[in-house]
Amino acid sequence: MELTYLQTFLEVVRSGSFTQAGERLGYAQSSITTQIQKLEESYGAVLFERFGRKMKLTSAGETLLQYARDIVRLHAESKEAVSRQNKGSLSIGTVETLAAFFLPPYLQTYKQDYPEMNVLIQPANEPAIIDAVKAGALDMGFILDPPFADPELFSATIREETMVIVARPDHRFGRWNGVTATDLNDESLILTEDGCTYRAMLLHALKEAGVRCNFSYEFGSLEAIKQCVIYGLGIALLPQAVVAEEVRKGQMIAVPFVHPSCRFYTQVIYSRKKWISKPFRHFLELVAGPSIKINEV
Template sequence: MEFTYMKTFLEVEKQGSYTNAASTLGYAQSSVTAHIQKLEAAYGIVLFERFGRNMRLTSAGRLLLPYAQDIVRLHKESLEKVAGQTNGSISIGTVESVAAFYLPAFLQAFRNNWPHVSISVEPLQEKQILAAIKNGTLDIGFILDPPGVHEGLQCVQLRREPLMIVTRPDHRFKDKQELTVFDLDNEPLILTEEGCTYRAMLLQGMAEANVRCVISYELGSLHAMKQSIQQGSGVALLPQMVVEEELQQHRLIATPYVHPMNHFYIQMVYAKNKWVSDALRAFLDMFPPEPIDQTDGMYQKE
């Protein structure tokens, strides 16, 4: 049985279709189909079933999944260990704000010192990042969340990131020094997509305070959110780093949002039991931890 078949199996499971998997892997769709058929023949079972337009794992496929993940992970580690420490790859999962406004300078600095190491950066939601690190499909994750403990994972707090209510310069909030949940009563909001941690914090706070929530837009793009704010479509809760350029150019204003749960840190996450190559160690060492404000507290997550 070829190792390539396992990689194909994992990509079809991730993409939910043979077509998308073929595009990602650079294969013809017929090759992807052949890989899965040969894998099914080797095990004597059916691995995928059609569900609407997508393919999903059968019960047998779900049993194979963790073994396939381990095989691919161990193969990658063996290549890095045996082939030498100056090449290899690092896979990173990160939330969009960190990918766009925090990581680029670090990535370029690493590239200058380790030019033969391949780096892939995949924008994901936090739950997806944590799950992918636990199953070994990602090496490192970057999240934006209050300090927490995640079972089996090492979490390093890198920087506290202020969350701000962002508005047009002529908005009625322009003279406010800070804002609370009660200031947002009946205020049109532009929200990030579901799964965003600070969106969840905002909406939970409004619900607990019995504040009326008026949603103007829900957008999956930070750039689109900023453009919508400038057009007067509403206000938004965003990390300060996302709007630094617009603040300097006086196209937007940002007011601190005061709430007991507003203690968000950029955090680097990786598996505690992960084998660390020289290249990966060099990358990890680029990010010095920041002491946690003891008033922020910690929370436990599975």
């Protein structure tokens, strides 16, 4: 038995006529008649009897009426619930930089739009995020990397991030417009943790230029790095967005790092096998813009 037959049954009850029901539903009267006959065959009972020009329910029809209303209502509710998909969880892997200085305003807006969605943020480095997204352990990942491509993953560039050398306000770089790898000779460097893509780029650039530096400290915490820079313990390479507040307060200076390989972008990645639910699509469009080309399974 098709749901359509029950919907037709309810329309005949409302209009009291096969003809009017057909007009409202866009069916020929013969189609209405056929649907009601099939419904009667399914239940093994006569559902309507004619009184003049009107169709009246039989006792069997009266019994079916409430069930039909409930079935059609529940079907409509289920379609709405499934299509909205406003409950569930969204797991996101992200590097610390983006977790602290990029995602928060989007997470706030998303929480307002989907208050019943549980968003799980998992900080990690790029290799771990990529592996987890491939394995399906994470729904999506946010990385800070040169343009990324992988046959198993869909990636979209959100914005380019300017990389800067940060130092105390009285450092000689404060009068410069840009810093190259050779300018870092004999400087004390404070490094981000191993696995950080811009750390790897910096070390490669220094080795390529034959520059010797003193690697003073290494931290997995951006806040720790910034505090060490403020206290004059060394200089560091960081995304400009990370130090904007400290620069505004005059606690440190930020000078662009100039190198051909220093092109980093905030990117979102997810599996090409991923089913795109409405909450998932909404978050993608929120962070990347409505024009993002979303890869559908």
